[in-house]
Amino acid sequence: MNERIKELAVRATQKFSRFEERDSWEKLFAELVVRECADVLDKQIAPPNHPMNSLGYKLKQRFGVEE
Secondary structure (H helix, E strand, C coil): HHHHHHHHHHHHHHHHCCCCCCHHHHHHEEEEHHHHHHHHHHCCCCCCCCCCCHHHHHHHHCCCCCC
């Protein structure tokens, strides 16, 4: 597994205790992955004039990740 994915998994699990639902950390992990991908898109491809037209924004919107 990629080191960055491992870092995101650790970050997600640290936010939740072992007594909380597994869905909680999995949802956060998925959100962190989507945010990371969106950030890369926006940094690699010059975003249009309006931030809501950027590929990163559209990716987060597609997966229901809020700003």
